[in-house]
């Protein structure tokens with residue numbers, strides 16, 4: 001049985017899928033579900049990022065005819081989280 005979040009086959013199905021699924025379930029049971037994205041209400045940049053993750057346009061695109069639904073929202077969140085990390089590690093002067 002293929003596990004869609006398998007780090008080895010990315011959900012295509014491999015002999016590690018069941019192990020990866022079990023690891024994910026164990027982590028989820030231990031730590032609880034984690035938010036895919038968080039934004040401070042008083043940070044305009046964060047609120048713009050939130051809009052790009054799950055604002056109206058993002059939702060229309062994700063759940064439209066060519067969208068991939070929740071996978072697109074997760075991808076948006078991933079991109080914004082990466083941009084946030086890059087911003088922290090490489091602050092722009094001025």
Ligand SMILES: [Zn+2]
Nearest residue numbers: 006009014017
């Ligand atoms: Zn796999």
